[in-house]
Amino acid sequence: MKVHDFAYQVAVRTMELLEQSHHYKISDPHRKEVTAAILKEVNGIVKKASEAQQKK
Numbered sequence: 001m002k003v004h005d006f007a008y009q010v011a012v013r014t015m016e017l018l019e020q021s022h023h024y025k026i027s028d029p030h031r032k033e034v035t036a037a038i039l040k041e042v043n044g045i046v047k048k049a050s051e052a053q054q055k056k
Contacts, residue, residue, distance in 0.1 A: 004042055011038040 011034060018024040026034075038045075 003046060004039055007038050007042040007045065008035055011035050 015026050015031060
C-alpha cells in the first residue's frame, strides 16, 4: 500500500468516526477538500512523524 493511499484511508475513516460518534455531518464537497489537503500534505506529515520518531 502506498503512503498516499494510507493517508487517504485515515482521512476518510476520521471523517466517518466524526459522523458516527459525534454526529457531525460532513458534506461531499468538504470531504473532497479535506482528502485533497491531506494528500497534498502527506509528504510533510510523514517527514514530521519521522523527525518526532528520531527525537525519542
